Amino acid sequence: xxxxxxxxxxxxxxxxxxxxxxxxxxxxxxxxxxxxxxxxxxxxxxxxxxxxxxxxxxxxxxxxxxxxxxxxxxxxxxxxxxxxxxxxxxxxxxxxxxxxxxxxxxxxxxxxxxxxxxxxxxxxxxxxxxxxxxxxxxxxxxxxxxxxxxxxxxxxxxxxxxxxxxxxxxxxxxxxxxxxxxxxxxxxxxxxxxxxxxxxxxxxxxxxxxxxxxxxxxxxxxxxxxxxxxxxxxxxxxxxxxxxxxxxxxxxxxxxxxxxxxxxxxxxxxxxxxxxxxxxxxxxxxxxxxxxxxxxxxxxxxxxxxxxxxxxxxxxxxxxxxxxxxxxxxxxxxxxxxxxxxxxxxxxxxxxxxxxxxxxxxxxxxxxxxxxxxxxxxxxxxxxxxxxxxxxxxxxxxxxxxx
Amino acid sequence: xxxxxxxxxxxxxxxxxxxxxxxxxxxxxxxxxxxxxxxxxxxxxxxxxxxxxxxxxxxxxxxxxxxxxxxxxxxxxxxxxxxxxxxxxxxxxxxxxxxxxxxxxxxxxxxxxxxxxxxxxxxxxxxxxxxxxxxxxxxxxxxxxxxxxxxxxxxxxxxxxxxxxxxxxxxxxxxxxxxxxxxxxxxxxxxxxxxxxxxxxxxxxxxxxxxxxxxxxxxxxxxxxxxxxxxxxxxxxxxxxxxxxxxxxxxxxxxxxxxxxxxxxxxxxxxxxxxxxxxxxxxxxxxxxxxxxxxxxxxxxxxxxxxxxxxxxxxxxxxxxxxxxxxxxxxxxxxxxxxxxxxxxxxxxxxxxxxxxxxxxxxxxxxxxxxxxxxxxxxxxxxxxxxxxxxxxxxxxxxxxxxxxxxxxxxxxxxxxxxxxxxxxxxxxxxxxxxxxxxxxxxxxxxxxxxxxxxxxxxxxxxxxxxxxxxxxxxxxxxxxxxxxxxxxxxxxxxxxxxxxxxxxxxxxxxxxxxxxxxxxxxxxxxxxxxxxxxxxxxx
Numbered sequence: 031x032x033x034x035x036x037x038x039x040x041x042x043x044x045x046x047x048x049x050x051x052x053x054x055x056x057x058x059x060x061x062x063x064x065x066x067x068x069x070x071x072x073x074x075x076x077x078x079x080x081x082x083x084x085x086x087x088x089x090x091x092x093x094x095x096x097x098x099x100x101x102x103x104x105x106x107x108x109x110x111x112x113x114x115x116x117x118x119x120x121x122x123x124x125x126x127x128x129x130x131x132x133x134x135x136x137x138x139x140x141x142x143x144x145x146x147x148x149x150x151x152x153x154x155x156x157x158x159x160x161x162x163x164x165x166x167x168x169x170x171x172x173x174x175x176x177x178x179x180x181x182x183x184x185x186x187x188x189x190x191x192x193x194x195x196x197x198x199x200x201x202x203x204x205x206x207x208x209x210x211x212x213x214x215x216x217x218x219x220x221x222x223x224x225x226x227x228x229x230x231x232x233x234x235x236x237x238x239x240x241x242x243x244x245x246x247x248x249x250x251x252x253x254x255x256x257x258x259x260x261x262x263x264x265x266x267x268x269x270x271x272x273x274x275x276x277x278x279x280x281x282x283x284x285x286x287x288x289x290x291x292x293x294x295x296x297x298x299x300x301x302x303x304x305x306x307x308x309x310x311x312x313x314x315x316x317x318x319x320x321x322x323x324x325x326x327x328x329x330x331x332x333x334x335x336x337x338x339x340x341x342x343x344x345x346x347x348x349x350x351x352x353x354x355x356x357x358x359x360x361x362x363x364x365x366x367x368x369x370x371x372x373x374x375x376x377x378x379x380x381x382x383x384x385x386x387x388x389x390x391x392x393x394x395x396x397x398x399x400x401x402x403x404x405x406x407x408x409x410x411x412x413x414x415x416x417x418x419x420x421x422x423x424x425x426x427x428x429x430x431x432x433x
Numbered sequence: 434x435x436x437x438x439x440x441x442x443x444x445x446x447x448x449x450x451x452x453x454x455x456x457x458x459x460x461x462x463x464x465x466x467x468x469x470x471x472x473x474x475x476x477x478x479x480x481x482x483x484x485x486x487x488x489x490x491x492x493x494x495x496x497x498x499x500x501x502x503x504x505x506x507x508x509x510x511x512x513x514x515x516x517x518x519x520x521x522x523x524x525x526x527x528x529x530x531x532x533x534x535x536x537x538x539x540x541x542x543x544x545x546x547x548x549x550x551x552x553x554x555x556x557x558x559x560x561x562x563x564x565x566x567x568x569x570x571x572x573x574x575x576x577x578x579x580x581x582x583x584x585x586x587x588x589x590x591x592x593x594x595x596x597x598x599x600x601x602x603x604x605x606x607x608x609x610x611x612x613x614x615x616x617x618x619x620x621x622x623x624x625x626x627x628x629x630x631x632x633x634x635x636x637x638x639x640x641x642x643x644x645x646x647x648x649x650x651x652x653x654x655x656x657x658x659x660x661x662x663x664x665x666x667x668x669x670x671x672x673x674x675x676x677x678x679x680x681x682x683x684x685x686x687x688x689x690x691x692x693x694x695x696x697x698x699x700x701x702x703x704x705x706x707x708x709x710x711x712x713x714x715x716x717x718x719x720x721x722x723x724x725x726x727x728x729x730x731x732x733x734x735x736x737x738x739x740x741x742x743x744x745x746x747x748x749x750x751x752x753x754x755x756x757x758x759x760x761x762x763x764x765x766x767x768x769x770x771x772x773x774x775x776x777x778x779x780x781x782x783x784x785x786x787x788x789x790x791x792x793x794x795x796x797x798x799x800x801x802x803x804x805x806x807x808x809x810x811x812x813x814x815x816x817x818x819x820x821x822x823x824x825x826x827x828x829x830x831x832x833x834x835x836x837x838x839x840x841x842x843x844x845x846x847x848x849x850x851x852x853x854x855x856x857x858x859x860x861x862x863x864x865x866x867x868x869x870x871x872x873x874x875x876x877x878x879x880x881x882x883x884x885x886x887x888x889x890x891x892x893x894x895x896x897x898x899x900x901x902x903x904x905x906x907x908x909x910x911x912x913x914x915x916x917x918x919x920x921x922x923x924x925x926x927x928x929x930x931x932x933x934x935x936x937x938x939x940x941x942x943x944x945x946x947x948x949x950x951x952x953x954x955x956x957x958x959x960x961x962x963x964x965x966x967x968x969x970x971x972x973x
Contacts, residue, residue, distance in 0.1 A: 089531065089571070180530060198529060217807035219771045220800050221865065222792035222824050236810040240851065245526055251489050252527030256588065257514030257543035323545040327538030327555070395569075 043393045045087065048177030049185055050336040054343030054387050055173035061346035061381065062165040064353075065361030066158040067371050071165045073378060074346070075099075077385045078172040085387070086175050087394040098171025102164025106157060113156035114148045123367065124149040151366040158365065181330060189272060189318025195253065199246050210241045260323065268317055275314030282307020338390035342383055349380035434627050435459040435482055435595060440496035441652070442477055442486055451477045453652030454496075459629065461594070464621045464641055466659070467631040468668050469648035471884045472854050475631040478648060479597050482629060483517040484510045501594060515544050517595045518588025522603060524580045525572070533575075533583050534568045540591040558590040561624075562616055577757045578609025582616060589620070596620065598630045602637055603881055606756040606910045607945050610637055617641075633884050636670035636913060636949050639663070640687035660684040668885050671913055671949040674962040678969075691953045702957055702968055722747045722904035723768065723798065723873045728777035730763040730928075737763035739928040740777070745873060745904040750895050752919030752936065753908040754946060760928035761908040762803065765875045768906075769800040781873055792824065799871035803878045805862035806851065814853070814861060815846035821865040829868060836864035840894050856887035863894070873904045880911045892918040916940055916948035916960035936960065 058074050065071065079095070086092040120126060126147045133144040179201055183194050214237045218230070253259075286304030289297070350361065355376025363371035437457040443450040451474040459465050467475050480486040484505035487494045498505040501516045510519075518540075521527050530536045537558050541551045559565040562582050567575065575583060581601055588596065598617065602610035618641045620626045632638050639645070645662040647655045655662055660683050663673045672691050676684045679698050685691035721744035730738040738760040745751060753761050766772025768779055770786030771794070779785055786794040802808065811817045818833035825832065837844060841860035850858060859879055867874065876895075880888055888911070895918050899905050909915060915922055915936065922939040924932035924946070932939050937958045940946050951960050959965050 178531070202529070213802075213804070214807045216766070216771055217802045217804075218810075219791045220769065220795060220802065221808055221821070222790075222795045222869070233810045237807055241806075248521065248523070248526040249529070251485055251510075252519075252521065253529055254489060255483050255485060255510040255514060255517070255519045256529070256540040257511050257591070258529075260511045260514065260543060260545075324542050325545045325548055325551065327535065327542055327548065327551050329548070 041392050043395050045178065045181070045330070045394055046085070046176070046339060046391045047330040047332050047336045048182040050332075050339045050391075051177040052173045052182070053340045054384065055169045055176070057340075057343030057345075057347040058172075058381075058384055059166050059169035061350040061377075062162055062169065064350040065377070066162055067361050067363050067374070068158060068161050069371050069373050070350075070361065070377060070381060071161045073381045074165055074384075075168050077381060078168050080385050081388040081391075082172050082175050085391050085394060087178075088396060089178065091179060092175055095168070095171050095175045098167050098174075099164075101171075102167045105163045105167065106160030109160035109163070110153060110156045113152055115144060116142070117146070117148060117152045119143070120147050120149055124151050125368075126150075127153065150368060154365040154368050158363075184326060184330075187315045187319055189276065189315045195250065195258065198253070199249050202249060203242055203246050206245055207238060207242050210238045214238050214241075268320060272314050272317030272320070275310045276318060277314070279307045279309070279311030279314055282310055335390050335392055339387045342385075342387040342390060345383045346377070346380040350377055354380075434461045434463075434501060435629070436497075436499045437481070438497040438499070440481065440494065440498055442474075442481065442492055442494050444490070444492040447492075450652050452481070452648075452654075455652075455654050457646065457654065457656055459627065459644070461627055462621065462625040463627055463643045464618070465627075465629045466635075466638055466642035466645045467629060467648065468635060468645060468662075468666065469884075470650060470667060471633075471856060471882065471887060473648040473650055474652060475648050476599055478646070478654070479519075479599050479629060479631055481505070482595065482597050483513045483519050484508060485519070511543075514540060514593075515591060516593055517597060518585075518591060518593035519597045520581070520584045520588060520599070520601060522600045524584030527584060528572045528580075531571055532568075533564065533570050533572065536572060536583060536587045537590045540587060544591055546591075554590050554592070558586045561589070561619075562586045576609065577605050578612050581605065581609075581613045585613070585616060593626075595627045595629065598628065600631055600633060600882075603633060604757075607912060608756060610634075610910075611945075614638060614641065633668075633882070634670075634911070634913075635663075635668065636672060639670055639673070640690075642686075659686050671962055672953065675950055675953060675965065678962060678966055688949055688952045691949075695953050698965075699954055699957060702954065702959070702965065721745060723779070723781045725768060725780075726778045728764065728767050728779065729775045730760070730767050730773055731775045732763070732773075737928050738767060741925075741928070741930055742777075743923065743930065743933065745906055747872070747902045747904050748899050749921060750899045750905040750907065750919050751921045751923060752915035753906060753923045753925060754910065754912075754915060755925035755931075759925045761925055762877055763928075764925070765800060765877050765906070765908055768873075769798045769875055770794045771800070795866065795871060796825075796869045797871055798873045798875065799866035799869060800875040801859070801862050801866055801877065801879060803881075805858050808862050808865060809850040809858070812849060813847050814844055814850060817850060817861060817865060818846075818868075821868045825869050833864050833868040836867050837861055840864055841890075854887075855882035856884075856890065859883070859891070860894075867898075871903070873906070874898060876905070876907045876909075878909055879907060880909050880914050888914055889917075912940060912946055912948050913961075916951070917963070 055078075058078065062071055062074055082095050086095075114130065127150050129147045130145040132146045135142060135144060180198065183197055186194060211234060214234050218233045282303055284307075286300050286302075286307050289300030289303060349355070353361075355374045361374070361377065363369060435457070436459075437455050440452055440455045441450045442452045455478070467478060469475050477486055480490065481494065481498050482500060482505075484498070486492065488505075488509045494506075500513060503513060503516065505513065528536055529539050534555060537555045538551055541554065546554070559568055562585060564579065564582050564586060567579060567583065572580070572583065585596070585598070585601070596617075601613055601617070605613065614637060617628055617630065621628050621641075630638065630642075639659055642659050644656065645659045645666075647662050647666055647668070649655060649667075663669050663686070664677070664684055666673075669677070672685055672688060676691060676694075679695075681691070681694045685694060723745040725744070726742050727740045728738055728742070729736065729740055741760075741764060753764075755761055763772060767774040767777075768786075770779065770789065771791070774787060779787065781797045784797060786798045789797065809817055811820060814837070815834065818837060821833040822829040822831065834846070837860060840863060841857050844853065844857050844861070850861060853861065863876075879891060883891065892914065895905050895907065907915075907919065919936045921934065922932070922936050923930055924939060932942070937960060940948060940960065941951050941955070941958065944952070948960050950962060950965065951958070954965070959968070
């Protein structure tokens with residue numbers, strides 16, 4: 031294959047490997063955790079927005095980024111409110127914005143203050159901290175928007191296959207739950223019951239939950255009858271060994287991590303426990319994987335665009351983690367006294383590099399939503415959910431003329 | 434291929450077994466039709482074939498079920514996936530992936546079929562089922578018939594030798610049902626597949642069956658050639674009923690067979706015209722109970738109902754037909770006033786139900802939705818009835834339970850509504866909606882999942898309600914039911930009314946919507962076996 035044709039084969043519309051999107055998004059997430067500079071954080075979120083807008087598919091989950099952004103805004107708001115209620119300490123030179131009435135607390139709650147003066151410095155710190163959290167949420171949201179959650183499941187180690195059942199059922203049943211809730215609310219109106227209050231909640235929740243349970247059981251039965259979780263070639267002894275390895279490894283990792291964090295300094299015992307735990311886990315996953323035998327239809331390809339997207343995401347992570355171009359104040363602009371954050375050139379350029387993912391990734395495949403003659407399904411006939419366009423021709427019925 | 438050896442199934446907590454000492458031996462390449470009353474144990478029999486009973490459902494299975502040499506005791510469903518393919522009643526509930534192509538491949542992935550073979554088999558399956566144009570479609574956007582074909586394809590791609598279908602056409606309109614059944618018969622004839630199929634509407638499938646297994650009430654089964662089993666069966670399609678009435682031997686199973694034997698019967702009936710029976714009973718000047726003008730319903734950019742005008746008269750049962758998605762449900766909800774309505778007027782006795790409060794609107798127009806369970810949320814039947822009466826005011830005490838007794842005698846008041854049979858649950862929903870005493874009653878797909886006896890009971894109830902002076906509108910796919918109960922038929926397509934007139938005229942105008950008796954006795958205008966019996970009685 032010549033270089034040129036290989037280049038083109040990377041440009042044909044297809045879905046990028048989901049792992050590439052997750053590496054890219056987590057790279058930006060790592061970058062965000064290294065800074066509280068609002069301009070850098072805003073830059074990262076804009077990069078996420080640009081890439082999502084240009085490379086998302088048209089599946090339902092691909093329209094989800096705005097919900098993650100709303101969630102981020104809520105996080106910022108909650109942080110600001112909490113800080114203004116529980117702050118209330120003023121040191122010299124801080125600008126007081128407003129004062130909340132102070133709530134007297136009993137003596138045993140010393141150290142906790144409710145109400146009091148709220149300073150600009152405190153608010154600024156709250157907003158900066160909130161922005162970082164919101165940025166992280168946006169990173170996860172972007173990955174979920176760009177990568178099909180079910181295709182992500184396929185790259186899970188085979189030994190964790192059972193976890194897959196729960197996730198598939200949840201992913202499939204959740205949208206149906208929303209539809210069932212709408213349908214039930216409408217049906218309850220037919221009984222003349224206002225769907226309000228505890229009574230109304232029960233009238234909707236009981237049928238919806240029963241419906242969801244029934245559907246989950248149906249789906250699990252369908253998956254089972256289609257061969258999900260078939261035994262592979264591995265003998266029972268190997269399977270048990272795999273499970274034991276995984277479990278023991280998990281315990282080892284937990285103990286090791288606890289030791290590392292709790293001890294005054296990392297001792298070699300803790301490091302060894304952690305290492306042995308990780309090794310046992312890996313061995314357990316490998317052994318456990320042998321009990322499941324399955325193949326993959328049209329496995330996701332890993333070509334140069336995947337590498338390019340990964341690199342684009344890892345560049346800002348590496349630059350910010352290494353502190354390149356941090357300047358005197360580092361990546362954390364001073365809040366006391368407040369100063370206009372400067373834009374460090376090298377990290378900003380590194381973040382913009384991540385936007386190249388929008389160019390490197392091939393355009394997504396557009397799902398065909400309705401072909402000619404597409405009618406909507408029987409359920410959609412109920413007005414609870416809007417039907418897709420009905421392009422079906424009229425039936426060959428002669429007008430009503432009784433013979 | 435499939436062997437049941439003295440199989441008895443008892444569910445946990447049940448007093449009596451669902452299946453009792455069942456022995457069956459189903460050969461390769463047969464199309465086996467499983468029939469029986471609702472709740473007789475058809476689904477249990479089907480699910481025992483791939484081990485879902487008892488591995489998944491619980492309960493105790495005595496005896497042995499052996500499929501292709503594998504005992505279901507030692508092989509759970511997943512270990513039989515390469516031999517038995519199962520498609521449930523609601524195909525959408527069994528979809529695991531997002532698109533048609535991935536769904537077809539899913540089963541093969543689980544079986545570990547090599548990637549190259551999988552690509553080839555997916556293409557083959559797309560062709561066999563005629564769903565190649567749908568390959569990249571999202572599963573949510575498919576119509577009911579397309580979903581059912583994709584579901585069949587998704588198990589077929591794994592090359593099982595047995596295909597088990599549980600009521601594959603119960604939710605489909607007549608053309609979509611034909612489509613699915615055509616695929617099934619092709620699989621039997623071209624690929625030599627063994628197909629086991631349960632179905633309530635026998636008129637659709639019985640002519641294709643090689644063997645019929647009737648599940649009797651007490652847990653036993655009767656098995657044999659279709660004509661033999663159906664002669665004495667508790668469930669029979671109209672063609673068989675007509676054959677029994679006329680004393681034809683051998684019993685015809687298809688319209689073609691019956692028509693060839695029907696010449697003498699037609700001659701006997703010729704002298705009596707029944708056209709007069711189907712004149713509208715009311716004088717044209719009778720004020721309509723409900724009149725709608727230019728009703729339009731939009732869901733987003735899609736116009737579900739387009740400028741529909743229609744009148745329902747007191748004492749009249751109207752049937753509404755049309756394929757899935759033609760706007761029937763949207764229209765019913767708009768007429769009741771709870772659903773959206775973007776334009777037009779609805780007038781019931783001078784009032785517009787959409788302007789009334791829900792509690793008032795249900796006193797004017799009652800609607801039983803497609804899934805009656807949506808209306809129910811309490812633990813017992815009695816509690817639901819009491820709640821319905823309470824909503825109607827203190828004077829209404831006992832109304833709902835009285836109506837329920839009348840529609841479905843002997844329903845246990847302490848039972849959970851989810852545990853009732855389809856017919857009983859429908860009766861409960863109907864009783865609740867009628868407790869408010871509406872003059873207009875709308876029913877959305879009430880015949881789904883009902884067997885012949887339950888449908889006959891429902892027809893009786895609807896005629897009785899019409900006799901009390903109510904106006905009834907029933908949306909349904911069931912031609913035979915419409916022929917039996919409706920005075921008038923409205924046919925909808927793409928949101929418009931394309932036909933509206935007396936039942937006999939409308940249903941005989943198109944073969945797709947004609948009942949079996951009409952096809953057999955054409956050009957005589959008989960629609961149901963009861964009419965034929967009545968005409969013969971008059972002559973005698």
